[in-house]
Amino acid sequence: MREPTGLHQDGPAPIPVVVALDDMREVEAISIARHLAGMVWGFKVNDLLLRAGSEIVMRLKEYGNVFCDAKLHDIPNTVANQVRVLEEAGADLITVHGSGGEAMLRAAAQALRGQARLLAVSVLTSLGEEECRAMYGRGVMEQVKHVAGLALATGVAGVVSSAAELALLNEVDPQRKLNRVTPGIRPAWYTTGDDQRRVMTPAEALEAGADLLVIGRPITAAANPVNACRRLTLEVRSLRG
Numbered sequence: 001m002r003e004p005t006g007l008h009q010d011g012p013a014p015i016p017v018v019v020a021l022d023d024m025r026e027v028e029a030i031s032i033a034r035h036l037a038g039m040v041w042g043f044k045v046n047d048l049l050l051r052a053g054s055e056i057v058m059r060l061k062e063y064g065n066v067f068c069d070a071k072l073h074d075i076p077n078t079v080a081n082q083v084r085v086l087e088e089a090g091a092d093l094i095t096v097h098g099s100g101g102e103a104m105l106r107a108a109a110q111a112l113r114g115q116a117r118l119l120a121v122s123v124l125t126s127l128g129e130e131e132c133r134a135m136y137g138r139g140v141m142e143q144v145k146h147v148a149g150l151a152l153a154t155g156v157a158g159v160v161s162s163a164a165e166l167a168l169l170n171e172v173d174p175q176r177k178l179n180r181v182t183p184g185i186r187p188a189w190y191t192t193g194d195d196q197r198r199v200m201t202p203a204e205a206l207e208a209g210a211d212l213l214v215i216g217r218p219i220t221a222a223a224n225p226v227n228a229c230r231r232l233t234l235e236v237r238s239l240r241g
Contacts, residue, residue: 020216037063054089065092073097076107087116098147109155117157125184163200166208183214
């Protein structure tokens with residue numbers, strides 16, 4: 001993954017964390033990004049794309065990389081057009097649903113001009129085994145393997161999966177051609193329940209092979225997001241020596 005852009009700091013390199021700026025207004029998101037600039041790889045937007053439009057990408061680029069978690073899923077031409085718009089806005093990472101199929105993934109990958117990288121979402125971390133089978137006709141591991149294979153075949157740069165599937169990705173992609181982006185990360189000190197089912201700590205996920213960790217509420221819902229991020233930084237750097 002690329003280092004954060006547009007930053008000029010003399011301190012240590014940012015940790016491989018994307019802060020999920022979910023369920024908040026533009027002003028709050030920009031404030032959090034400003035305070036965390038230089039500490040993390042970048043920032044993830046999802047519903048903010050609907051609230052603020054693609055302009056939010058350009059504003060966040062002042063503070064780090066931007067991960068557009070759009071989870072696009074439509075006919076190939078439409079997804080290609082949407083990917084192009086997000087890349088032109090400055091997105092560094094863009095998600096599409098792996099279940100959209102080979103033609104859709106290939107069209108999306110070919111639409112990029114080199115600024116952004118595409119990630120295929122395998123199985124949402126809110127889904128359990130039975131729900132996954134009901135939706136895709138495959139279990140979680142089978143679906144992750146299927147999407148990883150499609151990503152490798154279509155030029156998609158990476159896969160979004162929970163940390164529990166990282167060992168499988170290492171088997172499917174031993175040469176590590178795919179970036180591994182991992183949501184559902186919950187530090188051991190974060191005890192508030194939420195809608196994520198397949199979760200791991202940052203240390204566990206990095207040891208399992210994650211390239212980039214997506215973390216939201218443990219940082220954004222903290223009384224002091226900067227202190228929460230500092231705590232994560234100590235955890236990650238102690239792991240990496």
